[in-house]
Amino acid sequence: MHVTSAPAPVFFPAVLMAPAGEGLSLPLAMLVVFGSAKLLAELFERLRQPGIVGEILAGMLIGPAVLGWIRPNQFLGSLAELGVMFLLFRVGLEVKSSELMGVGRTALLVAVLGVALPFVLGWGILLAWGESQVEAIFVGTAMVATSVGITAQVLAAKGYLSSQSAKIILAAAVIDDVLGLLVLAVVSSVARGQVNLLALGSTALLAIGFTFIVAKWGTPTVRRVAPRVQERLRGREAQFAMAMCLLFALSWLAAYLGVAAIVGAFLAGMALSESAGRRVQDLSHGVTELLVPFFLAGIGLHLDIRALAQPSVLLLSLVILVAAMLSKFVGCGLGALGMGRGDAVRVGVGMVPRGEVGMVVAQIGLGMGVMGAHVYGVVVFMAVATTLVAPPLLVMAYRGLPPAEPLEEEVFHLG
Amino acid sequence: MHVTSAPAPVFFPAVLMAPAGEGLSLPLAMLVVFGSAKLLAELFERLRQPGIVGEILAGMLIGPAVLGWIRPNQFLGSLAELGVMFLLFRVGLEVKSSELMGVGRTALLVAVLGVALPFVLGWGILLAWGESQVEAIFVGTAMVATSVGITAQVLAAKGYLSSQSAKIILAAAVIDDVLGLLVLAVVSSVARGQVNLLALGSTALLAIGFTFIVAKWGTPTVRRVAPRVQERLRGREAQFAMAMCLLFALSWLAAYLGVAAIVGAFLAGMALSESAGRRVQDLSHGVTELLVPFFLAGIGLHLDIRALAQPSVLLLSLVILVAAMLSKFVGCGLGALGMGRGDAVRVGVGMVPRGEVGMVVAQIGLGMGVMGAHVYGVVVFMAVATTLVAPPLLVMAYRGLPPAEPLEEEVFHLG
Numbered sequence: 040m041h042v043t044s045a046p047a048p049v050f051f052p053a054v055l056m057a058p059a060g061e062g063l064s065l066p067l068a069m070l071v072v073f074g075s076a077k078l079l080a081e082l083f084e085r086l087r088q089p090g091i092v093g094e095i096l097a098g099m100l101i102g103p104a105v106l107g108w109i110r111p112n113q114f115l116g117s118l119a120e121l122g123v124m125f126l127l128f129r130v131g132l133e134v135k136s137s138e139l140m141g142v143g144r145t146a147l148l149v150a151v152l153g154v155a156l157p158f159v160l161g162w163g164i165l166l167a168w169g170e171s172q173v174e175a176i177f178v179g180t181a182m183v184a185t186s187v188g189i190t191a192q193v194l195a196a197k198g199y200l201s202s203q204s205a206k207i208i209l210a211a212a213v214i215d216d217v218l219g220l221l222v223l224a225v226v227s228s229v230a231r232g233q234v235n236l237l238a239l240g241s242t243a244l245l246a247i248g249f250t251f252i253v254a255k256w257g258t259p260t261v262r263r264v265a266p267r268v269q270e271r272l273r274g275r276e277a278q279f280a281m282a283m284c285l286l287f288a289l290s291w292l293a294a295y296l297g298v299a300a301i302v303g304a305f306l307a308g309m310a311l312s313e314s315a316g317r318r319v320q321d322l323s324h325g326v327t328e329l330l331v332p333f334f335l336a337g338i339g340l341h342l343d344i345r346a347l348a349q350p351s352v353l354l355l356s357l358v359i360l361v362a363a364m365l366s367k368f369v370g371c372g373l374g375a376l377g378m379g380r381g382d383a384v385r386v387g388v389g390m391v392p393r394g395e396v397g398m399v400v401a402q403i404g405l406g407m408g409v410m411g412a413h414v415y416g417v418v419v420f421m422a423v424a425t426t427l428v429a430p431p432l433l434v435m436a437y438r439g440l441p442p443a444e445p446l447e448e449e450v451f452h453l454g
Numbered sequence: 455m456h457v458t459s460a461p462a463p464v465f466f467p468a469v470l471m472a473p474a475g476e477g478l479s480l481p482l483a484m485l486v487v488f489g490s491a492k493l494l495a496e497l498f499e500r501l502r503q504p505g506i507v508g509e510i511l512a513g514m515l516i517g518p519a520v521l522g523w524i525r526p527n528q529f530l531g532s533l534a535e536l537g538v539m540f541l542l543f544r545v546g547l548e549v550k551s552s553e554l555m556g557v558g559r560t561a562l563l564v565a566v567l568g569v570a571l572p573f574v575l576g577w578g579i580l581l582a583w584g585e586s587q588v589e590a591i592f593v594g595t596a597m598v599a600t601s602v603g604i605t606a607q608v609l610a611a612k613g614y615l616s617s618q619s620a621k622i623i624l625a626a627a628v629i630d631d632v633l634g635l636l637v638l639a640v641v642s643s644v645a646r647g648q649v650n651l652l653a654l655g656s657t658a659l660l661a662i663g664f665t666f667i668v669a670k671w672g673t674p675t676v677r678r679v680a681p682r683v684q685e686r687l688r689g690r691e692a693q694f695a696m697a698m699c700l701l702f703a704l705s706w707l708a709a710y711l712g713v714a715a716i717v718g719a720f721l722a723g724m725a726l727s728e729s730a731g732r733r734v735q736d737l738s739h740g741v742t743e744l745l746v747p748f749f750l751a752g753i754g755l756h757l758d759i760r761a762l763a764q765p766s767v768l769l770l771s772l773v774i775l776v777a778a779m780l781s782k783f784v785g786c787g788l789g790a791l792g793m794g795r796g797d798a799v800r801v802g803v804g805m806v807p808r809g810e811v812g813m814v815v816a817q818i819g820l821g822m823g824v825m826g827a828h829v830y831g832v833v834v835f836m837a838v839a840t841t842l843v844a845p846p847l848l849v850m851a852y853r854g855l856p857p858a859e860p861l862e863e864e865v866f867h868l869g
Contacts, residue, residue: 065535066715070702077695084688114532120480196690273499275611276743280492283744287485300481325740328691329698 063109071108072115075101076332089430091192094332095423098339111340119337122330123188123395124304128286129327130191130209131308132315133200136258139210139309142203146210149374153211153390154218156370157182160362165414168355173230174414177404180226181418182363184219186394187212188301188334189426193433194389202440204385207375211390213254213302217246220297223400230409245296250306253289257310261285265314279322282311299396338394342423346416356420363421364428367391385436391429397422478524486523487530490516491747504845506607509747510838513754526755534752537745538603538810539719543701544742545606545624546723547730548615551673554625554724557618561625564789568626568805569633571785572597575777580829583770588645589829592819595641596833597778599634601809602627603716603749604841608848609804617855619800622790626805628669628717632661635712638815645824660711665721668704672725676700680729694737697726714811753809757838761831771835778836779843782806800851806844812837 063071079093079100101108109115139146161182165175187209194205224242228234269278286307293303311319347353372387401418404410478486494508494515516523524530554561576597580590602624609620639657643649684693701722708718726734762768787802816833819825 064706064709064715065532066539066702066706066709066718069536070699070706073695073702074699077689077699081687081689081692090689114529117480117529121484124481272496274492274496274505277496279740279743280488284485284489284492287481287488291479291481291485294479294481300479303481321736322740322743325694325737326744328694328737329741 068109068115071101072098072336073329073332076336080332089193089434090196091189091335091430092427094335095339095426097332098336099342099423100339101336102340102342104339104342104344109340111337115333115337115340118330118333119395120300120334122327122332122334122337123301124286124290125323125327126188126192126331126334127301127305128308129320129323130195130200131305131310132312132320132323133195134206134209134309135312136254136309138201138206139254142206142210145375145377146207147214149207149211149371149386149390150214150218152374153185153215153367153371154183154222157363157366158222160366161359164355164358164362170411170414171409173409174404174411176226176229177400177410178359178414178418180219180222181397181400181404182359182366182393182421183215183222184393184396184400185212185215185367185390186392186396186422186426187216187305189392189394189429190389190433192331192335193430194437197434197437199437199440202385202437203378204375204382204389207378207382207386208389209305211371211374211386213250213305215390216299216302216396217250219396219400220246220299223403224297227403227407230404230407242297246298249292249296250298250302253303253306253310257306258313261310262314265311276318276322278316279319282307282315282319282323285311334395338423338426341398341419343416343419346413347420349413352413352416356417356424359417359421360424363393363425364391381440385433385440388429388432388436391432392426393422394426395422483524483530486516487513487751488744488747491751495747504608504849505611506604506750506845507842509750510754510841512747513751514757514838515754516751517755517757519754519757519759524755526752530748530752530755533745533748534810535715535749537742537747537749537752538716539701539705540738540742541603541607541746541749542716542720543723544735544738545610545615546720546725547727547735547738548610549621549624549724550727551669551724553616553621554669557622557625560790560792561622562629564622564626564786564801564805565629565633567789568600568630568782568786569598569637572778572781573637575781576774579773579777585826585829586824588824589819589826591641591644592815592825593774593829593833595634595637596812596815596819597774597781597808597836598630598637599808599811599815600627600630600782600805601807601811601837601841602631602720604807604809604844605804605848607746607750608845609852612849612852614852614855617800617852618793619790619797619804622793622797622801623804624720626786626789626801628665628720630805631714631717631811632665634811634815635661635714638818639712642818642822645819645822657712661713664707664711665713665717668718668721668725672721673728676725677729680726691733691737693731694734697722697730697734697738700726749810753838753841756813756834758831758834761828762835764828767828767831771832771839774832774836775839778808778840779806796855800848800855803844803847803851806847807841808837809841810837 075097076094079097080090081093083093084090100106103110158179162175162179165178166172190208194200199205221243224239228239265281268281274280286304289303289307290300291303293306294300347356367390368387371390372383375383375386398419401410401415405415490512491509494512495505496508498508499505515521518525573594577590577594580593581587605623609615614620636658639654643654680696683696689695701719704718704722705715706718708721709715762771782805783802786805787798790798790801813834816825816830820830
């Protein structure tokens with residue numbers, strides 16, 4: 040009779056120590072990651088803190104940093120990647136491209152200043168610290184790219200997605216990503232010692248062209264084509280199936296052209312924003328709810344605090360963290376100052392999280408053999424810590440602003 | 455300007471030949487598997503055939519058997535496993551445990567006869583074919599386990615889940631799975647040459663105890679506990695998060711005790727059937743819609759027709775296929791004869807698909823080194839072919855019976 044009532048903790052150690060290939064069985068890995076993320080999110084909500092911080096900390100807790108139950112692996116990494124794709128897809132569904140285009144100029148200024156300042160500051164600090172020129176450039180590059188997923192999740196949960204500042208953040212994050220791609224392309228070719236201007240130029244042209252064309256003409260095209268295709272389809276949930284195909288296709292195209300897959304996912308959502316029905320929103324929301332904890336916990340999973348045991352590394356980490364926060368806040372805030380001080384602060388804070396994008400840059404540097412392990416640890420710490428610090432600041436920055444979409448609020452909040 | 459309009463087929467070969475570790479990038483792999491499954495499903499619906507057959511064939515088409523674009527890998531395998539878990543979870547949500555218990559006796563008879571006949575027939579044929587005793591026993595075992603996912607998907611899509619015969623099929627499939635576990639446990643220990651009766655007995659007791667207890671008392675327990683827990687939770691979509699945790703926990707417990715994870719998933723759904731709200735159903739339905747094509751295409755992905763090039767292997771495959779279909783049909787049909795001829799036929803046909811379960815048994819045999827590669831190929835062919843043959847037969851068997859749940863029909867059919 041003890042089968043169903045056997046408490047999980049008694050089983051745990053034995054099962055977790057199982058010598059099976061990937062460590063945990065699939066359902067157990069799902070339970071540990073998803074369950075711990077939701078548990079800590081609940082705890083943080085009760086402490087009146089953003090639940091998202093709890094989900095990232097859950098990854099640190101179950102990961103190598105503390106308990107060591109779960110190690111980053113390919114499957115969890117893929118779920119995390121899917122999770123952030125669905126998150127940006129969902130966000131795109133709420134955003135009209137015309138509104139995004141309307142804030143284009145401000146967003147461009149926000150993005151450019153928010154790229155220049157962190158890059159220069161990161162580069163300067165590393166040089167002053169006595170690290171190599173190449174490492175300094177890579178750290179500067181890793182400090183460039185905003186991880187919009189964190190901010191998007193907070194704004195969606197609080198019902199601020201359609202506020203003016205949210206529009207600027209989203210548009211600036213897309214431009215920021217394209218700029219980040221170009222900086223990375225230049226930096227990589229400098230590090231390799233061979234700069235091919237023609238290749239760089241065509242990369243830039245393709246990336247900018249793709250993003251602009253899909254952002255500008257995606258929505259009207261889908262609005263015109265979708266109904267005609269749909270009325271001919273016989274399958275169940277055909278609209279959802281088509282939406283998924285568009286999501287995967289644009290994500291792949293974006294990644295293929297060098298922009299992040301999540302930019303493609305966001306553009307796919309935005310292209311569908313005027314034609315997707317309630318049903319598509321609900322179904323994709325289900326996938327998002329399941330997978331986003333894997334993205335969030337996945338960020339925490341990558342932090343290895345042993346790298347920070349050396350006092351000098353820890354000090355550099357803290358300096359870089361402060362620099363990363365201040366430079367984005369000031370750079371992006373300055374860019375948005377024309378919208379008033381309140382929105383400038385919101386945009387500045389909203390662009391602070393670096394998350395997975397900074398880690399990818401650091402991994403490229405590590406893979407090319409131009410970045411030391413301790414500098415890699417510094418970048419990962421900066422990436423994780425900015426995602427932890429931003430949500431509470433963001434909630435504070437938006438306090439006082441009435442939620443822009445009560446209806447969306449309802450969708451996101453009710454069980 | 456050719457960026458967005460660049461036709462995928464032009465890119466395809468180059469990208470697909472990319473020497474990257476897993477072959478395809480994540481979004482492209484998702485697009486190829488999901489897109490091709492949905493495309494062939496649409497094609498089959500137009501030909502008035504079950505879409506599910508198209509999805510399985512899509513796996514054969516893109517897999518090693520034909521185009522070779524995608525190879526089975528750990529990530530796709532995990533998505534497939536999740537897919538069939540969510541499928542059974544969704545089916546469980548539609549089923550009341552009291553109704554399942556009501557057909558318990560018939561289901562037990564159906565399961566026992568549907569296990570005995572295929573086992574004896576598979577064993578006999580292999581011995582007559584001159585294969586070894588151990589291989590004969592393993593093929594018999596692989597012919598035992600019904601893959602209820604295929605039948606459940608067809609019945610759900612056509613709105614027959616709450617018919618009497620569907621109840622018997624589901625209950626019998628659960629019992630069938632437990633019996634299959636016991637047969638496999640006995641066969642494995644015989645093959646290893648060491649039979650530990652005590653271990654076998656405790657395996658049996660735990661598996662039966664777990665299944666029976668959760669099936670019988672899961673629903674009332676959840677109905678009593680869930681509202682109290684929910685009113686204390688503050689997180690967004692807390693009900694969905696709780697449902698997911700129950701799903702993963704019971705799937706893991708089931709797998710841990712040796713029963714298939716999908717039995718746990720089905721029991722989790724059933725336990726929630728009386729307390730899960732519409733929102734939980736919609737959200738989990740979204741995950742199901744996304745992942746089920748990976749389960750279906752994954753079945754086709756495993757077929758390697760090169761193994762069937764030898765005429766003698768091909769002949770054995772066809773003989774085993776016919777034996778697998780007839781023995782389940784006759785065995786299960788006899789067991790359900792008390793319900794009338796119509797339901798007996800429906801139950802008999804519904805239990806025919808073997809799918810992934812038979813393949814797992816064959817892989818165990820292969821892993822233990824007691825089964826030759828050609829016999830493995832025969833079993834995989836039997837497993838895939840029974841899933842392809844069953845859906846059209848099932849649609850025929852249910853023709854004339856009015857759909858039992860128009861409301862469910864609507865949920866599954868409307869876009």
